[in-house]
Each structure stands twice: as C-alpha cells, then as structure tokens.
Amino acid sequence: MTEDLRKTLLNEFISDEDIQRLLRIKKLDSYKESFNNGSAALEEKLNEGWEIDTVLKSKTKISKQKDNGVLFKDKVWSLFAQLGFTTLNRYSFNIPYDKKDISLTHKIDVFAKDDETVLIIDCRSAVKNTACDFSDELNEIKFRKAGIINTILALFPQTKPKIKYILATRNIAISSENVEALNKVDAIHFPEETIDYYYSLHSQLGIAARYQLLGALFSGQEIPDLDNRIPAIEGRMGGHIYYSFSIEPEKLLKIGYVLHRNKANENMMPTYQRLIKKNRLKEIHKFIDEEKGYFPNSVIINIESDKNKDLVFERSGNQVPDAISRIGVLHLPKKYRSAYIIDGQHRLYGYSNSNYKNTNTIPVVALVNLERAEQVRLFMQINENQKPVSKDLRNTLDADLLWDSENYTEQIRALKSRVAIKLGEDRNSPFYNKISIGEDKKAISTQQIGIALTRSDFLGKVKAKEIEKKGTFYVGNLNRAYHSISEFLMKSFAYIKDGVDELWEQDGNIIVINKGFYGITMILNDCVNHLVANDMIDTNTSAKEVFEEVKIYLDPIINFFKNIDEIKINELKSAYGTPGDAKYWRTLQIVLRQDFPEIHFEGLNEYLKKEEKENNEAAFKYIREIESSYLKDAIKQKLEEEFGKNWFKKGVPEGVYSEAMVLAAKKNREIDNEEDEKDPWDQLHLINYREIILKNWQKLFEKMFTKPGEEKIPGGKEAKTKWIFDLNRIRNENSHTYYVTSDELSFIEEVYDWLSKQA
Template identity: 75%
Template sequence: MTEELRAKFFENLITGDEISQLLRLKKLDSYKESFNNGAAIIEDKLKEGWEVDVILKSKTKLSKPKPNDTLFKDKVWSLFARLGFKFLNKESFNLSCDKKDLSAVHNIDIFAKDDETVLIIDCQSSIKNSVSSFDEHLEQIKYKKAGLIATILALYPGAKPKFKYILATRNIGISQEDEAALNKIDGIHFSEEVIDYYDSLQSQLGLAARYQLLGSLFAGQDIPDLENKIPAIEGKMGGHTYYSFSIEPEKLLKIGYVLHRNKAHENMMPTYQRLIKKARLKEIHKFIEEEAGYFPNSVIINIVSTKGSLVFERASNQVPDSISRIGILHLPKKYRSAYIIDGQHRLYGYANSKYRNTNTIPVVALVNLDRSDQVKLFMQINENQKPVSKDLRNTLDADLLWDSESYIDQIKALKSRIAIKLGEDRRSPLYDKISIGEDKKSISTQQIGIALSKSDFLGKVKAKEIEKVGTFYTGHLNKAFQNISDFLIKSFGYLKDELSDLWNQEGNIIVINKGIYGIVMILNDCVNHLIKHEMIDQSSSMKDIFDEIKPYLDSVIKFYRELNESQINELKSAYGMPGDAKYWRTLQLAVRKDYPEIFFIGLDDYLKKEEKENNETAFLYIREIENEYLKVVVRQKLEDEFGKAWFKKGVPEKIYSDAIALAAKKNREIDNEDEEKEPWDQLHLIDYREIILKNWQKLFEGTFTKPGEEKISGGKEAKTKWVVELNRIRNENSHTYYVTSEELSFIEEIHDWLIKSSST
C-alpha cells in the first residue's frame, strides 16, 4: 500500500478529544452555526432553509434540521463513540477493496476501531415504515469483504482485530433472504430498535455496555488474554452439574451476556430478562463504592460449553464420601459464554467500580441449560421477589409453552405469539404499539389475549383434548398463528388506512386496550355471521375472508368518522371489563345499523340491562338536581331579594296560583298541622325555569348559564334550555322510556356542573 493511500485513509479518522468534540455535534438533531449580527451570510442561510434560534448581543445563532439519512448516520456514529471505540471516521469515505484495482472501493458510512475490533457499518434509513430488499447491496459486500479486510490489515500491520460488518437500518424491515445473506458473510442487522437498545444500555452502564455489544457481535469467539482459571466446587443439583465459585466482576462481565426481553433479541428466543434499571444500578454502585458494601447471595449463570471449552481439574485432596468436589475450573475464554440468569444489577453495579478487579462475587454456574430451562429457573427465582410483569410473563409464554403437551399451554403460547407478531412485525398497523417484554406501550399483550380468548377464533380446549375447534384453530398451532396474524394485520391495516388522521392522533379512541378488544370481538362476530350463512368456511383463504369482512368494517369506519366528543369521552371513561363490553357492544350497534340481518348474541339483553341502569342513575341525578339544588338555590335568591314577600313577588302568577291551590287541596286532607304542605313544595321541575326566566338578569343569569354558553344566541330562552331537556327526560323516565347513554351523559354533565361544583 502506498504512503499516499495510507495517509489519505488516516486523514478520515479521528481519536481522543477529536471524537469528543465531534460527538457534541453529531448527537444533535440539527446543524448549528452562529454569525455576527447583521452579517450578510445570515440572509443567504435563511434562504437555504436555516432558521434563527436566538439573537444575542453580538451573535445570531442559526439551526437547520438534519436530513433523515444524516440524522440516523449521526445517531449510530454517536452510539459507537459513546461505547468507547478509539478510532472513528469523521464522515463517510471510500476504502479500497482490491489491491490490484485501486478504483474498486466501498463507501463506508461508519468505521469504528479499538484494540481488538474493527466494525464496518452501512446505514440505510427511511422516513416512513417500509420493507426493502438489500440483495444487490449484500451481494456486493460478499465480494468486497475479503478485500476490505486485506486493506485494513495492511493499514494496521501486526494487528489481528476481529471484523464485523453491520447493516444498520431505521424504519426499514429486511427480508428473511437478506438475513440469510448477512449470515453468509458473517454480518449482522441492527434495526433502530437494536440501536435504541444499546443507546439505552450505554446511558445506564456507560462503557460497560461494550461487554453486551461485543458478546452480541462475537459470540463464541476467543477473548484474548483472559485469565480464566478459578478455584471452584463441583456439585449436583436437580439432575444438573453446577459449579460454585467466586470471581472478579471484570472477568464475568467479559464472558457474560444478558438475554434482555426486547426487540434487540427477537432472533434469540426465548429471552427473559428485564431491562436494567438505571436508578437501581446507581444505588448498587453507590453501595459498593461509597459504603464498601457487598452482596453475599450468588449470581446465577448458565455456561455454554462446547467440547473442551469448560474444564474442571479436580484437586488431589478431596473430602471422603462427599458428593461435591473441589478443584480448578477453566472457564471458556469466549464472548457470550455465560448467560446471566439472576443478578444482572449486582454484576453491572461493579462495571464502573474501582473494585471490579479487586473484589469477588459469588457465582453458581449451571452448564448448557436449554433456553427454556433458563426461563423456568428465572421465573422460579423471581416468584417471591419483584413480580414479573404480566406483559413479560405473556411474552415468555410465547416461547416457554409452545411445545407443551397441554393444549391449554399451547393456546396461551399462541395468544402471546400473535400479540408479539402484531407488535413487532413492521407490516402490522399495531407495530410498536403493544407492550412486549418490558417495553411499555398503549396496548397490552394481556388485552389481546383476553380478546382472542373471548372470540371463537381459538375454540375451546382442555389439557389433553380439543373440545371445540375454532374458526381459525383446528389443532395446528403454526397454521392458526399464521392465519389469525394475517387476518388481524389485514383488518387493522384497513382501519388504519381509512382512518389515518384519527389513528395517528396521540391518545386516540382506537389504539387503546378497549378499542383493540372491541375490534377483535366485532371481527369475530362478522366471521361467525359469514360462516353461519356459508359465505366462508375454514378452507377459505385469509384474503377471501378479509374481502367478505370489508363491508362490515366500512360500517365501523363510518362510526369512527361520526364520533363526537361526548361519545368519545363516554367510551374512554368506561373502565375495566364493563368498559371493554361497552366498546364492543357499541361497535355491534354501528354494524347492525347498516346490516340489521346480523344477529349479535347477547346484544339486546345487554342493551336492556344498560337502559335499566341508565334510568335508575338518571332519575337519581335529576331528583338531586331538582330537590338539592334548584329548590334550595332558587328560593334562597328570591328570599335574599324580596324578603318575606319572596314567593308572591318572585314567582310567576300562574305558578303562584296553581301552587297555592294544590297545597290547599292536599292540606284539607291532613289533620296534623305540622305535616301540611307549603306552596313551594308543589312546584314541578319546569316551574323553576319560569321563575328563573322571570328574574333572569337580576338574579339568575350568572348562576344558571352553563359554562361555555355565555355568548350563545337566543338569550335567556336558549341558556335555560337544559332545564327543558331535563324535564323531558324526567317525564319520559317516569313511564316506559329508556334513557340513552348520550342522554345520561348530558344529565351527568349538568349534575357535575351544579351539584359537584357547589360542594367543592
């Protein structure tokens, strides 16, 4: 290699303080520049899309958003800078990949190197979620890789670094064919979820996050200069051989790996660990560092041992008749050869400690446990500690129970796997909206599982038999998983496309737990209707079933488009199982409005029950509004204004005469004077409105104008129309009328305004 090419290559690299300086710029979302106030270049910059951030006494600061591809490249670059790689490129550059043909080059987005590692990273990004093919790109890498490695070795003579090619993507899913092509060239795909995972891990662990990264990139490869011999005890437990020993945290960190349950490890199922908590890690680090604290309980690990990589040399002096043996254990000198089952916070608490090489921590190491056995052990250990979240437990079920001999367990696994598919598949409209593992989102895996359980999609099973086949499940897990996932992705995708504005609103009425439950249940209703009328059967393709469902989904779409704020609040404020049922039944009503021939089992009974409950609540609230507020407040204001003549002067003549006459008629039949009725007690609800109108401007305008209606047209008649509506519902309610949910919401609004506000 010529000195010119060598010099040109090293011109592209920076190290030390230069990396720190560039990191300050790379990690920003926008470009930043400042100029003297009034400089002519400012106007030119503004025309180029720059914006004024702030004008100081002598300087004007400008900013311009980075393009999408640059933003992602800088994010990835910043991650590897923060992970402590010693050499990084300043910007993308060309590197020779053929020593005979100097024109043959590969454009490298990110070059990251330390003493033992060289990473070549290509970055591809999209503004919107998409799926792309990288077959041509990866085919080129296949032929360039050997040349690139040869060039790097020539640039660093005497060095023997490990190489890894990384394809980093943002908002781009890659095909199984691309994954296979990457494996063939010993490359790896980092989606933005993986980038975010290491970014989060670095912010919590600092440079110690490198151990997890290196374990992922170079699993099974040798770790140079690792001192791996330790005193240990060999024993038996639960049919497994295990080793008990004490080890410096630094050594265990190098070979250790944590199977965090998130999208970064979706190709390593089953995984089980919760993400590391920064607050807890700080507490442990402080305990170790400042209080010289220690943890006597053991870290539990699983050692992955290939032939000859784990050796136990028994000592010559043993305790006679003891099952346990003492000796020297030779740990595997390989990345990702020890999976941390329990104790990740204790271990990583030492990562940045001055004691990481001078303290030891106790370890119990099992050997070559199946991943599912690791999950079971993790669950057992945590049974009586901090509860495993329902979403994490459901996610674990997808892996742990899939091969169970129990149909009940298989169905649990199927429901969990469908939920995971909906949340992790980029084709799914619910992508990144479902809580998977420890990632908290707006929809829970548990809620999807409940909806699937209540539907007829899965049928009914006992531990050892299928009682009733489902519309999509006949005993074949993989087929049911594919069909149900495909059907739900198509159906939710149609709703998302037709309701994109609403769907993408923060906190919308669709992408919430009860919304997903209601939609799954209405889909189940429509599938059952189509099967009943022999329009589809279990042999129908998912495309055919979806095509038949679409007209009913159009009714659901129309319902969402016509929703008003009051209806949205009513649905959102219904909680728990009754809230789920209300949402589902509301969608049934929307579909039945357009397709009255569909019979929804239980809908009419539900409506009757709800109407009865509405009547009772409505009557109670109206009675409180009338007797505890209007009757008291109106009288008090009349007395304050007219004194003893309040009834004569404040009440309209007809109401005054009728009330006196009615009281006199009732009192003729009452012997005890103490029980006689007052004329004021004989008023009807609507009478209070007439009294209010008579004394509107002077006494009642401020009290009985609803908030927000101060400027409506129609004067006092319009502003007191709420009393007319209350009176109508009250009169209907006393006979055979059923109060609608919308009417009940109106009554509750008036009740909150008058009763609740007056008591606070």
C-alpha cells in the same frame, strides 16, 4: 496499497480528543453556528433555511435541523463513540475494495475500531415506517466484503481485528430473505430498537455496555489473551452437573451475556431478564468501592459449550473419599457470549467500572447447557419471592416457555402471547411499538390481548388434554393458528388505521387503547362468526381471504370513529374494567347493526335492556336531585333576596302562581291537621322552574343558569334554558316503558356536575 492512498484513507479517521469534540456536535439534532450581527454570511445562512436561536450583543446564534438521514447516521456514530471505540471516521467515506482498481469503492457511513474490533456500519433510514428490499446492496456486500477487509488490514497492519458488517436501519422493515443474506456474509442487522437498546444500556452501564455489544456481535468467537483457568468444585443438582467457583468480575463480564427481554434480542428468544437499573447499579458500585462491601451470594449462570472442546474440568489428584463433589481446575470457554447470566446481573455489572473488577472475586454457580426454557423457569423460580415479575413480562415469557408443552391449555397461553408479541414487534403491524412487551410500558397490554383472544371464538375451547371445541382459526395446529390469527388481526386493524388516518397516531385517541383493542377484536369475532354461520368461510379459508370478506363490515366502524364526539369519547373512556370493555364492544355492535341488521349479535339485546334499566335508575336519581336541591331551593333563595316576603307573588309568573295556589288549596281541603297542609311552592313541576327563570332572566338568573360554553348561542333565553326543557321531557317519560339512552344519561350527568359545583 500505495503509501499515498494509505495516508489519504487514514486522514478519514480521528481518535481521542477529536472524537470527543466531534461527539458534542453529532449528538445534537441540529447544526449550530454563530455569525457577526448583520453580516452577509449570516444573511446567506438565513436564506438557506437556518433559524435564529439567540441574538447577542455582537453575535447571532443560528441552527438548522439535520435531515433524517444525517440525524440517524450521527446517532449511530455517537453510540459507538460513547461505547469507547478509539478510532472513528469523521464523516461517510469511500473505501477501495479492489486492489487492482482503486476507483472501485464502497461507501461506509460509520467506521468504528478499537484494539480488537472493526465495525463497518451502513445506515439507512426513512421518515415513516416502511418496508425496503436490500437485496441488491447485500449482493454487492457479498462480493466486496473480502476486498474491504483486505484494505482495512493494510491500513492497520499491526493488528488482526475481528471485523463485522452492520446494516443499521431506522423506520425500515427488512424481509426474512434480507436477514438470511446478511447471515450468509456473517453480517448483522441493527434496527433502531437495537441502537436504542445499547443507548439505554450505556446510560445504565457506561462503557461497560461494550461487553454486551461484543457478545452480540462475536458470539462464539475466541477472546484473545483471556486466562480461563478457574479453581472449581464439580457437583450435581437437580439432575444437572454444575460448577461452583470464584472468578474475577472482568473475566465473567467478557464471556457473559444477559438475555434482556428487549426487541434488540428478539432473535434469541426466549429472553427473560429485566434491563439493568442505573440507580441500583450506582448503589452497588458505591457499596463495592467506597464501603468495601461484597456479596456472598452466588451469581447464577449457564455455560453453553461443547464439553469435549471448550469446557474442560481437570480433576485434582487429591479428592475427598466417597464425596459426590470433586475439586479441580475448570477451563472456561474463551468465547464471547458463552456464559448467560440467569441471576445476579446487577452484582456482576456493579463491578464493571469498579477499582476491584480484577482484584476481587465473586462466587458463581455455573450450570451447563441448560435449555433456554429451563433457564426461564429457573429465573422465574429465583425471582418468585423477590421483585414481582410483571404480568406483561410473564405473558411474554409464556410465549417461549409453554410453546412445546403437551398441555393444550398451556399451548393456548403461549399462542396468545406470541400473537401479542407479533402485533407489537412486527414493523408491518399497525400496533408496532404500541404494545407492552416484557417490561416496556405502552398503550396496550399483552394481558388485554390475551383476554380478547380468550373471549373470542378464534381459539375455541381446550382442556389440559383435549380440544373441547375447535376455534375459527385454531383446530389443533399452533403454528398455523399463530400465523393465521396474526395476519388476520394485522390486516383488519391496518384497514381501520388507514381509514381513520391521523386519528390513529393522536395521543390519547379512543382506538389504540386496551378497551379499543378488546372491542374491535370482539366485533371482528362477530363478523367472522356471521361468515361461518352463512357458509361463506370455514377453517380452511386463508387469513387473507377471511379479511377480504370481513373488511366491508369495518367501514361503518371507521365512520363511527371519524365522526365520534367528545361526549361519546368521554363515555367510553370513563367506563372501566370488564364493564368498560363490554360497553366499548357493544357500542360497536350497535353501530354495525344499523348497516348490517342481518348479523346476529349474541347477547346484545339483553345487554341493552340491562344497561337501559341501570341508566333509568341513575338518570331519575340525578333529575330528582337537580330539581329539589339545585333548582327549587336555589330559585327560592334568589327570589326571597330580591322580593322579600312577597317573593312568591312577585317572582312567579301569574299562570304558575294561580295553578299552584289552586292545587295547594284543593289538597289542603282534605287535610285536617293544619301543620300538614301543603305550600303552593311545593306544587311546582320541573318545567315551572324554567318559567320562573325566564320571567326573571336578565336580572336574577342569566349568569346562574346559562350552561358554560352557551353564553353566546343564538336564540336568547329560550335557547339557553332548553336544558331544563330536555330534563323535563326525560323526567316525564314513563320509567317502565322508556329507556334513558347513554347519551341522555351523559347529558344529565353533565348538568348535575355543573349545578353541583356552583351550589
């Protein structure tokens, strides 16, 4: 490399204060500038699409949103700047990879270097979630990588850094073939979830998040200049060899790794740790540095090692006779990510920015080469009596912990959890980033997905040691069932998502909620059962073929969601718990039965009869309350205020008055005790109150009995009092032969709520 070329390339990089200055710009989601008021330069910028932020006395501040690609590159650059890399590029640049022809170059979006590491990052982003094939680009990397590394080593001749190529993506799904191609060139994929994970980790740990990053990037590679010798005791516990020792926190931070349950670590399943809590970390840091505090309880770790090579225990010549334990010097692995923190991550990382990270020691119990599932069990046992493990995290752990169980019940638990994880984490899924995985709270819980799958016939029925009934997708093969159920649900829900269009992404929509997933999954189950019953599919039919047969039944469901009104939305949303799930499902069954009456919906008729009976009881109770408390009493009071003692004669229409008087007189002829005689006012019916209201409408009752939102409807007082007519119609139906519909009950509840608020 010529000196001129070296200088040209080195000019692409900045360090120290320049990084901090540029970081302040790159962290923003828009460009910002200011110009003199009225200047030609200002006018030119505004014509280019810049927008005015603030107009000051002599200056105007303007901004322009960064486009999607620049925004993502700046986000990635900013992450590595904040993680303490000391040399970074200003902007994207081209680096030669062929020393014979320096015109052959590779474009680098982000270049991040410290004393030991160089990261080469290519950034690719899309506005909406999409799938891309990077085969051509990765093939180029395969042939260019060696030349790029040689150029970097020539630029920084005094160092021998570890070099890693990263493909960073946003809103892009890459194929398993692309992932395999990355692995072949010792490269790694950072989807946006990984970028966000390290941002989150940085917000909790600060620059100490680098330890976790380096462990991920250079797992198994040697850490230079690490003194790995530790005085220790070797013992046995639970059939395992373990070591007990004290170590400086910084040493353990360098070799340690926390298996956070996060999308960034999904390729390392099973993972089990909660993300570190910033407030708790601050408290621990303050306790250590300001209060000179310490923690006598041990950090629990698992060391992954080839014991013949990088974990060596030198026993001391002076041992306690007949003791099971042995004392000596333990040689820890000098490798990144060789020690997994099972318990005590907050205690350890509390030292990460402490003045005492190299002068204090912390007690450690280190097990060796524990299977990952055994680490999960140990984590669960330790945390059993501490902060409760959330249901979603427990369900997620089951996916890994129980998969290889010989117990069929446990296998099915693992299967349901894996399906939930697949639906929530696969970019091709319509539920991507909408399902609570681990402790990430989202619209749909893994618990609800498990309930839906359990109540469907997809999985059949199992006992611990036998399959009682084969499912439509599960006949004993977990892997096949996992792929089939996942594919079928993803295709079916994607069909609905495409059909309802933007409704799917609206906040608070009626579909992407727990009961929505349950109801639609159960209706899919109904459709699959119908196809099985009619020999249109069987357990050997592929998931794709099952979907192709089912999708015709989804069109009425899509139309229902596209045309659903607020009353029905509120009715479905306000039904909670198990009854709410059932109501959602049964509502979809009713919709589907209108177009496909040949489908047998088990239990639907019985459900409707029960619901209708419950509706009747509630409806007639509300109507009685409306009639007696909010119409009869309120109207009488208003008439008395207006007409005094002659209120009944003057305020009631002649026909109603005469009929009431005759009816009262007829009843009173049969009554001997004068105190028990009937009052004409008590002889009125619900519809009579409407006639009284109409007679005195403008002067007394217009404001009182016009429903909110109907003040300007056409049809005058007749239209505005139609609600009383509708109530009367329902009131007069025979409760033994007529069933109040859910819509009618919602209408009655709405009237009741309105009148009760103004009473």
